[in-house]
Amino acid sequence: MTEQANTQDLLSIEDLSIVYEVDGETTYAVNGLNITLKRGETLGLIGETGAGKTTTALGIMGLVPNPPGRVVSGKVVFDGEDLLQMPKEKMRGVRGNRISMIFQDPMTSLNPVMTVGEQIAEVILIHEGVSKKASFQKAGEMLEMVGIPAVRAGDFPHQFSGGMKQRVVIAIALACNPDLLIADEPTTALDVTIQAQVLDLMKDLKSRYNTAMILITHDLGVVAQVCDKVAIMYAGEVVESGDIRDVYENTKHPYTRGLFGSIPDLDHSVGRLNPIKGMMPDPTDPPSGCKFHPRCPDATATCAASEPAPVLTETGHVARCLMLQSMVEPTDVNRVQG
Amino acid sequence: MSQEMTLDPAQGQLDKSPAKGAPKKRSQWLEVWHRLKRDKMAMLGLLIITLVVLAAIFADVIADYETVVIAQNLSDRLQGPSAQYWLGTDEFGRDIFARIIHGTRVSLMVGVLSVAIAIVMGGGLGAVAGYYGGKIDNVIMRVMDIFLAVPSILLAIAIVSALGANLMNLMLAIAISSVPTYARVVRASVLTIRDQEFIEAARAIGASDLRIIFRHIIPNCLSPVIVQGALGVAGAILSTAGLSFIGLGIQPPEPEWGAMLAGGRQYLRHAWHVTTFPGLTIMITILALNLLGDGLRDALDPRLKH
Ligand SMILES: Nc1ncnc2c1ncn2[C@@H]1O[C@H](COP(=O)(O)OP(=O)(O)O)[C@@H](O)[C@H]1O
Ligand code: SF4
Ligand SMILES: [Mg+2]
Numbered sequence: 001m002t003e004q005a006n007t008q009d010l011l012s013i014e015d016l017s018i019v020y021e022v023d024g025e026t027t028y029a030v031n032g033l034n035i036t037l038k039r040g041e042t043l044g045l046i047g048e049t050g051a052g053k054t055t056t057a058l059g060i061m062g063l064v065p066n067p068p069g070r071v072v073s074g075k076v077v078f079d080g081e082d083l084l085q086m087p088k089e090k091m092r093g094v095r096g097n098r099i100s101m102i103f104q105d106p107m108t109s110l111n112p113v114m115t116v117g118e119q120i121a122e123v124i125l126i127h128e129g130v131s132k133k134a135s136f137q138k139a140g141e142m143l144e145m146v147g148i149p150a151v152r153a154g155d156f157p158h159q160f161s162g163g164m165k166q167r168v169v170i171a172i173a174l175a176c177n178p179d180l181l182i183a184d185e186p187t188t189a190l191d192v193t194i195q196a197q198v199l200d201l202m203k204d205l206k207s208r209y210n211t212a213m214i215l216i217t218h219d220l221g222v223v224a225q226v227c228d229k230v231a232i233m234y235a236g237e238v239v240e241s242g243d244i245r246d247v248y249e250n251t252k253h254p255y256t257r258g259l260f261g262s263i264p265d266l267d268h269s270v271g272r273l274n275p276i277k278g279m280m281p282d283p284t285d286p287p288s289g290c291k292f293h294p295r296c297p298d299a300t301a302t303c304a305a306s307e308p309a310p311v312l313t314e315t316g317h318v319a320r321c322l323m324l325q326s327m328v329e330p331t332d333v334n335r336v337q338g
Numbered sequence: 339m340s341q342e343m344t345l346d347p348a349q350g351q352l353d354k355s356p357a358k359g360a361p362k363k364r365s366q367w368l369e370v371w372h373r374l375k376r377d378k379m380a381m382l383g384l385l386i387i388t389l390v391v392l393a394a395i396f397a398d399v400i401a402d403y404e405t406v407v408i409a410q411n412l413s414d415r416l417q418g419p420s421a422q423y424w425l426g427t428d429e430f431g432r433d434i435f436a437r438i439i440h441g442t443r444v445s446l447m448v449g450v451l452s453v454a455i456a457i458v459m460g461g462g463l464g465a466v467a468g469y470y471g472g473k474i475d476n477v478i479m480r481v482m483d484i485f486l487a488v489p490s491i492l493l494a495i496a497i498v499s500a501l502g503a504n505l506m507n508l509m510l511a512i513a514i515s516s517v518p519t520y521a522r523v524v525r526a527s528v529l530t531i532r533d534q535e536f537i538e539a540a541r542a543i544g545a546s547d548l549r550i551i552f553r554h555i556i557p558n559c560l561s562p563v564i565v566q567g568a569l570g571v572a573g574a575i576l577s578t579a580g581l582s583f584i585g586l587g588i589q590p591p592e593p594e595w596g597a598m599l600a601g602g603r604q605y606l607r608h609a610w611h612v613t614t615f616p617g618l619t620i621m622i623t624i625l626a627l628n629l630l631g632d633g634l635r636d637a638l639d640p641r642l643k644h
Contacts (some may be wrong), residue, residue, distance in 0.1 A: 096543030103542075108535040113366065113557045122553070125542040172543060185564055208458060 009077070010179055010212050011037040011060070016074030017236075018052075018059050027283045029055040029234035032074060033074070034310070037229075039179065040210040042224035044244070046259070047233030052279050053216045054104075056233075057182045060089045060214075061101055079179065095125040100173035102183040106166035106190070110157040116143070116168045117153025120175055127176045142171040146201060154251065163194035170202060177209055184216045199226060220260065224248070232256050235281055235291040238310075242317020252319040254298045290322060348612045373637040380633020386626035394442040401436030407590040408432070416609040420546050426611040429601060430591075434612065437593035438619050444594050447622070448509050449571040455513035457567060460520025465559070467521065471550055479525065482518040490515035492616030494577055498586045512577045516570055523566045527559040561638035568631035572624045579620050595620050 018030040030052045037043050039175055047053050058064045060076050062083055076083040078099065083091060095101075103109040111119060120139035124130060130138075139148035146167040155166055166186060183202065187195040203226050206213050214291055215226060223230055223244065231241035232255065240253040251257050258276040278295035281287050293303040294321075300322075308320045374380055393400070411431035419426045425434040467478040485493065497511035530554065531537065538553050579596025581587035588594035590601070595616045597615055602612025 061542055063538065092544045093547065094544070095541070096545075099541040103535050103539055103541075105535055109539040111536045111540070111554050111558070113560075114553075122545070126544050126549075169539075300448075332458075 005142050009012075009036050009037055010039045010041075010079060011035070012075075012077040013056075013060070014075040014077065016056070016076065017072040018055050018061055018064055018069060019072055020055075028286055029121075029236055029283060030059060031068075031286070033233075034237065035214075035231055035238065035241070036179070037214065039212055039213050040088070040207075041229060042206065042215060042227045044227035044230040045214055045216045045233060046220070046230060047225060048276075048280055050283065051099050051233040052236040053180055053233055054184055055236075057101060057174050057184050057214065057216060060182060061095060061099060062086070062181075063101075064093075081099055093127065096123045096173075096178075097176045098178050099180045099182065100176070100178040102166075102173050102181065102186045102232055103186055104168055106162055106169050106186040109169055110165055115154050115156055116160070118234045120153075120168070120172050123172055123175050138175065139171075140219050142175050145174075145205070161194075162190050165197060166190060166194075167201065170198070170205070174209065174211070177302065178211060181206060181213045182216070183213060185218065186215070187222070188218065202226075207325040232259065235283065235319065238289065238318075240317065240319040241320070242313075246258055246313075246315050246317045250313065250315040250317070252313050252317075252324055253321050254296050254323075255292050256295075256319075259322070290320075345486060347477055359599055370634075370637045374633055377633040377636060379629045380637070382627030383626040383631075383633065385520075386622060387630060389440050390623055393439045394446050397440045397443060400439050402434065403440060406433055406436045407440045409528070410591075411511055416605060416612065418609070418611055423616045426609070428598065428612050429605060429609075434598070434615050436617060437598060438480065438595065441593040441595045441598065441616070441619070444505070444592070445575045445578060448505070448512065449574040451514040452509040452574045453516070453567050453570040455509065456516040456520050456570065457466060457563060459513070460517040460522075461524045461559075461563060464521035464524030464526075465518070465528050465556060468525040469547070469555060475525075478521070482521045483517045485515070491577060491580060494581060495584075496582060502537055503586050503589065504590065508578065508581060511581075512574045515577075519570070520563065520566065522557055523562050527562050528555055529554050530557045543546065565631055565635040565638065568627055572627035572631070576620070576624055576628075 008204040013035040013052070013328070016030055016033040017028075019130055020027040020029055033056060035045075035056075045053050045056070054304075055064065055069070058069075058082065059080075060070060064071060071084060074084070078094070083094065086094070094235045101255070104156075110116065117136060117139045119133070120142050121135040124138050125132065125324065128135070136153070140153050141155055143150050148164060148171075150165055152160075160168065166189075170186075172204050174185075181202075186197050186202065190198060191300065199222060202213070205211070213226075217223060227244050229242065231238045232247075232253065233239070234255050240247060240251070240256045248260070251260060255276070276295060281291055281294065287304070289301070289302075289304045289306055290296070290308050293299045298321075303322055306322065308322045308325060310318050311324045313319055313324065374384075379630070397403075397421040409432070411427070414423070414427050414431035417423055417427045417431075423433050425436065425438065428434055428437070435620055463478050463482070467475040487494075494511040497514060498507055499506040501507040501510070537550060538555055540550050547552070578587055578594070579599065582594045582596035583600045588597055590597060599613050599620075602609065602616070605612050
């Protein structure tokens with residue numbers, strides 16, 4: 001697998017599994033996940049609440065809270081190096097510098113007793129070895145870049161609206177010009193009109209600096225608007241992934257089809273995720289075989305028995321469903337997964 | 339793109355008002371002060387404490403230490419309040435008013451310094467325990483529990499008896515006996531702050547543990563510590579008086595409120611003023627500190643913020 005990995009890949013997650021162990025009960029949050037991403041690419045990571053999206057993001061950052069969380073297996077190869085094997089000190093130099101993360105709620109992801117200028121300057125100070133003065137200077141520039149006047153650097157977070165706070169968070173995340181930006185539902189907590197502005201800003205900045213991005217969201221419209229690739233997560237696994245147009249137009253997995261509604265249409269309004277009949281499986285006791293089988297409209301007897309392997313569809317993306325497996329050669333297709 | 343953003347009316351105007359150019363680092367504390375100002379009882383407390391502090395600063399101007407405060411004048415002993423001796427005289431004929439004024443120095447010094455020592459020691463231990471959790475937390479907090487199992491005044495008595503009765507040991511004893519309280523307060527607020535998203539965000543920008551503790555967690559724990567500190571000064575003043583009352587604190591002839599109470603105890607029947615005025619002084623000072631502490635708690639309450 002590794003020898004086949006494309007050397008151009010910025011990020012290649014291989015067989016990542018993460019569990020949470022609480023009171024003797026094990027939650028299987030991420031199960032054998034594979035994702036690859038090239039420089040400058042944007043991947044949309046979609047899935048219901050509890051699918052393991054945030055845990056995946058924390059896994060990349062090396063921030064899975066331990067205890068109760070534990071990375072059981074896998075690799076997170078970033079620019080040729082496995083982050084999971086990296087010494088703590090060195091990993092600190094990667095966070096905020098080469099990989100940044102934006103959290104869901106801008107209301108709570110800023111320190112209430114530090115000015116926004118100090119908070120932007122902090123990440124610059126940590127990574128760029130510049131003077132305090134220079135870091136504040138750059139913090140002001142970053143503020144301007146996200147559309148906030150630099151004079152407001154001395155204000156505290158509570159003096160800003162939600163949308164502006166998220167701009168500050170974006171300024172912090174991009175201050176050291178990272179190669180990869182992970183945005184965990186960055187607009188969920190914002191008003192609809194503000195959502196669009198923040199999204200535009202992120203899109204603009206990431207293309208200007210050629211930053212790769214993993215955008216975690218519930219919103220298919222957002223994915224269609226911003227992403228090159230998409231990966232649909234269910235119960236800790238990627239069930240379908242690939243080029244966004246291909247996945248939207250040639251949807252293969254029953255779960256994805258359910259999410260998109262009966263007629264997925266990239267060019268017209270693709271709205272929010274369709275609710276799917278049934279509940280997410282209990283992550284402490286995942287179903288046997290295909291984890292989607294209790295809810296799957298196409299399920300057959302074999303689905304409860306054997307686990308589907310990733311399969312390359314005829315149009316060139318990857319899906320995990322036993323119904324496809326019979327049609328295509330079961331080759332190792334991990335490397336084309338997105 | 340950036341032009342588009344700055345022209346954007348929704349964000350261009352919404353939040354303009356607080357920005358008047360220069361960074362305002364203190365605006366948060368100004369807000370607390372504005373809220374505190376509205377609390378009449380807290381302001382009364384603050385007024386009294388200000389008077390006590392002024393008395394401590396200007397004690398020598400008000401009454402000379404050598405000739406008035408400690409010099410005995412047996413011909414005037416146990417006199418009631420009069421124009422000459424506003425609060426009367428004690429069993430050695432010393433002016434009680436002057437002694438109370440000079441007594442503020444010891445009370446304030448022990449109160450403030452012992453609380454400062456306790457905050458640094460207890461706060462540090464509590465922060466480490468709360469941040470790291472697990473075994474470290476367990477060891478630190480169990481030791482604190484042992485301290486807490488002994489009544490703090492008994493602990494202070496034991497420490498002073500062992501080390502000797504002087505000002506330094508008195509402060510140390512009172513500080514040590516209240517270390518567990520601060521450890522608990524700080525640990526509890528570290529536990530709530532540790533799990534907030536901005537701490538995770540700080541980790542995500544590559545901040546070290548030390549930076550997270552000192553730059554992000556401790557500044558957010560200050561409110562409960564300030565409140566506890568105001569109440570703690572009251573407790574420390576009371577402990578000083580208590581220890582002096584039983585002869586383990588400040589030694590005569592130095593004026594100290596608790597020691598004055600003890601001295602006047604035998605004359606309670608025919609010279610009530612000897613104990614009453616120092617007693618009232620202690621009571622009013624403690625009350626003022628508690629009023630201020632309660633007011634601060636309300637003014638700092640995060641639920642009332644914004
Ligand atoms: N700190 C934690 N402790 C225990 N379980 C957790 C923790 N964080 C997440 N989980 C569990 O892991 C699973 C995946 O959660 P998460 O990664 O947050 O999903 P998503 O972001 O897709 O909603 C869920 O079942 C959740 O309950
Ligand atoms: S493997 Fe079976 S249960 Fe799973 S998605 Fe395919 S048809 Fe549905
Ligand atoms: Mg999440």
